[in-house]
Amino acid sequence: MSDTSSAPTVMPNQDESLLLYLNEAIATTRDKNSLFKIVTEKLRLIFPFETIVIVTLDPEGRHKRLFFRDYLAINNLAPKLHNPNKLSPVAGTATEYFLRNPEVHTVAIQDVLEHYPDSPFCLMVEQGIHYITIAPMRTGGTLAGLLCLASRKHPSFGEADVTLLEKISSLVAVAVSNTIAFEEMARREREKTIQLAVNNALLTIKEREQLFQRVASEINRVVPYDYFGVRIQRQGGVREAFVELRKQAEGIFEPLDPNRWNAVPDYAQMEAEAFELFVKPALYAGADFANLAQHYRLLEQIRRHHGTCSILTAPLWVRDDQAAVLILSSQQESNFSDEDLELILGLVPQITLALKNLFAFEQIESLRAQLERERTYLIDEINTTANFGEFIGSSPALQPALTRIQQVASTDTTVLVTGETGTGKELAARALHNLSPRKDRALIKLNCAALPAQLIESELFGHEKGAFTGAVDRRIGKFELADGGTIFLDEIGELPLDLQAKLLRVLQEKEFERIGGRRVIKTNVRVIAATNRVLEDEVAAGHFRADLYYRLNVFPIKLPALRERPEDIEPLIRYFLERLTKKMAKPVRGLRERDLRAMQQYSWPGNIRELEHVLEQAVIISTGPFLEFSGFSAAAAQASPPIPLPDHAPIKTLRDQERDHILAALKRTGGRVSGPNGAAVLLDINAKTLEARMKKLGIRRTVGVE
Template identity: 45%
Template sequence: MRDKVLIVEDQFIEANDLRLMLEKAGYQVTGIARSVQKAIELIEQEKPSLVLLDIYLKGKLTGIDLAKRLREENIAFVYLSANSNQDVLAEAKATQPYGFLVKPFREKDVLVALEIARYRHEHSLESGFRREAALQKQLAGLVTSAGNWQHTIMKIGVAIQPYISFDLMRGELKEADHTRYSSGFLRIGFNEYQRIDFPEFRVMTGLSMQAYEVLQRSGHTDSIAAFYAGKAFTELCSRDPLKKLVAGYFGMASYLSLPLHLAGGGIFYLSFYSRSADTYTHEHLALFNRLQQALAETIDAALAIKKTPEGAETLKEDPLPPDGNSTRISGFEGIVGTSHRLLNVFDSIAQVAPLDTSVLILGESGTGKERVADCLHRLSPRKMKPFIKVNCAALPASLIESELFGHEKGAFTGATDRRIGKFEQASGGTILLDEIGEMPIELQVKWLRVLQEKEIERIGGSAPIKVDVRVIAATNRDLEKEVAEGRFRLDLYYRLNVFPIQLPPLRERKEDIPTLANHFVSYFSRKTGKKITGISAKVLQELQAYRWPGNVRELEHLMERSVLLAKGDTIRDIVLPDQKETNHATDAPRVKTILENERDHILEVLKKCEGKIWGAGGAAELLNVPPTTLQSKMKKLGIKKEHTL
């Protein structure tokens, strides 16, 4: 007898059809529930391993309400639905189901969906245990006598980044309400962190020693692990002026506090800040509860090592991937920038690239979706196999099926030869289906079956053909809206949306504009044979004030044109499109960000020092920061020495 399945469906005919299908296939149907209350009773009595769950049920409680309980009890479930609006789809997706079945469905669709759900459920548990075991082992091996406690804390951050994302991490040891040790690490690159200790933080924020001590004494501490976002984070900052200062200076929007009670005495607080408001969840608290003993033992051992002198430094680490494999990630060729939103994309790529999981890349036109697909293939075990790209928007609807699946000779008028489709060409490798939102809905059914059953059938063919292909899809459309309006199948959307990667528009990562602009200038200078060495500060300010509706692609084309028109070795003028058409802001002056003001201030000081950074009379001395800190800041803000001339 196969798995025990509970059917939660209030339409008798549909529920009975499902029961007959499942019993014929060898499943044990534990019952049919027409309400959430009845389903709860059957779950307690029968303990099913899988639940087929209709979203819309009669009564006050819906299938989504039941799904939340199933998730807590670790029971796999697949939604049944005829249609869904955007709000319902978003709410259903948040429960993390193991599949969607769209009514009406064929028997094979139901059986395949259950097999996939069972497989994903078992492997998600197994994978989670393996990943956490690897992390526990990694934490235990971090402390060495040659290191120091700050370096170990930074290594903890690097190890935990794939599980608990952060833009700033702080570590503080408190003994009897007195802070003994304190150190922080700001993420400035994919595997690059800048250490910010007490002296550097005071210089950055302009705090006196007395003011800092007052803020620190009035700070809020959590007795248990907790996270704050949105209104809760705003209220936390109003109660804790030091956290408010950190959040305002670095642009943070959420916070996670992990207190660790050490065997050596005192409480060590690991604090994580993120510039995204939705980073931290209850799952992070559950993970911490499982890791707290390993973390406490690692920090206890690290604090036993003699503390090194305070000072800012930039640290680079090559952490092991979650599975313990020591292969280094070589990089993300073709993608330029270090903004926190782009670093989150890098994290996602590194996490999913080694797997065969389908990936859905979402983003506006010009954000670099094809570049991300290139990285996913290049960093995967399939990198030596074919990478086939198909632009669905460029193919006539009548030819898409033939293009993807191929056809036999004589299958239709004009089919004079057998044609091998893109899926067969990509066998063993990867296929990118770009602009997937343009695919006709009648073909979406066939493609869904390819994803589920791993087989295709040529037009005019007599037998299915097994294919081993990793699928990456990309679109600039809002697929949830397309689903709600009936232009995209819900079950296909969910099957693709196993691992979505959302690319930020350029206007949301403006700190990357100087780096991108200089990258394109360098590239087109080499290509054209012109010797362009830089971009003036005035032009960079204009670039950062523009909204970039065409994103990185628009910036690339603009810099190519600017290189061709440049008369000297520096780009001093640029012609931007009429911003009245693209800028939806009012006529009021734009308020500069903290990073833009910081960049302007550093440029002003560098000009005053004629570009000198080190030594007496240098910019680092005037700014009262270590030269290494200033150089790291300049790199992050895209400041080169030629900008000061």
């Protein structure tokens, strides 16, 4: 053996005994690593080398796979060159160079690098390995792969050595073929086992978290990992975590806190950037993952804070702007292989079916819950709100409003209903809803003056559990409850300025968030607003946002005051009397002509609501054949009509007019503010709001009352 070459040490008959030994080992050893360790040890007894690599080829010879490698004493090459089970093209690689001479031959690695300078063989040169002997592996006359032996010195092979190496490579080819067959059988068995386990989970578990905990555990038996997640992108590009599980020390998968990203700035943008990686099947490990982490902030975040070094992604479906993806991640660099990806992709139809079933089940549950909420809401509305049925009356003053209701009802146009208190603005909203395509869904009402300012936002948009002190449960807001239906915002002029901006966003973007929540909720709601204020004046005074006013005032409908439609008073009286006598089980009593004329001449500052209250009290107190309008009720019914002002008479300010109006109501109710017979009911205003206005206007209650 010279300084630049090493000679094989084949002894007489040693080749035959070696072939017999290897043949027996191949026939009896099933474990891949054990078998090829035996091959390596026996080969080194005859042929000196530092590294052995077995590369397999597909039947067309276009793709290769690193089947086995042993770097022996040169361990620092392993993490740099090890890429097991991954198919890659032959073209453009050193394997292409070796296949030009499909016989046993030795080449200098430096010659290889001249043709393929980017080849990882340069790492071998750095370790003093300069030569590689190639022995083609054939089965049935077909080239199945290459047996590669790398050495520091040039081996000197005789004809007998070449013949022996050819026979050994043929035996190795058989061993490789058998091993691949066994691996394929094991893979199929593994797939069947996991598919059966997942199917059993799908058939027996219907609850989202429990189902995916079982699925994650079953997959983990075959493909170990640390994180299991399903992320979805809904219509409109809204993304959310459908389920996220992390493996605990004892091997159990537990749900992750959905709010753990709240403190991370720009998380939504980070997720949007990385989502393009998730919507295609792929695995990223080691250096590939580290490189991606430099370009995607979300990957860098999970690498730094959770030690993630590899991820596997499998899209469940991708269509238009909607998608669902399965993501597995591990803290190990080479945790996933192409076979693992293939296995997971084989489970995609089952997981997709499970996901769609869960979507359908949860949608049914959501609809059921919403219908139950609507039912509860509507029952409450029926019990607490007068049901006027249809508009009563045919006066010329009322017809324009009815015509406009008919014109706009079938559209989704936002409507602003204006008019004095008690003119039937809620009735107009009900008519608009009942004549619209949304009539089968709920009409949700919110009186913007009935709640303190700090609670109105929660009423409108809802809140998450723990969003503020007292938020012990999640609350569904009126906009979410009204999805698919109509929301009626009464006394919109009382809405605080800060909430006006949030309402404007809902009108413009059709979306909102619950208080304390991060998820954007899309809403399909038709908005009807009402006010007894002159919003143009409120805008001028800086009490109402101009942009919100223009958004609401798309289609205004003004309801006339009752004094403008005296022809309708008699049919209204008959309608209310019929309903009230049935409700109270009272006998039908007559109405004197003088009482009817007095009611037709009265100005009715409380409009239709005031008329109903006067009639209700008359039904209660009357005992003879005719209705009696005595006491404060009689004063209300028989008051003289207002005397018209001369053309040049001074006009009261709005403040004085409002003060006089409240005083008149208080006089009629004997100074009572709240309660069923109080001024607040008469004026159709919240009692607390009325008290606040009285304080602002310097009005005191009558002493001794209430």
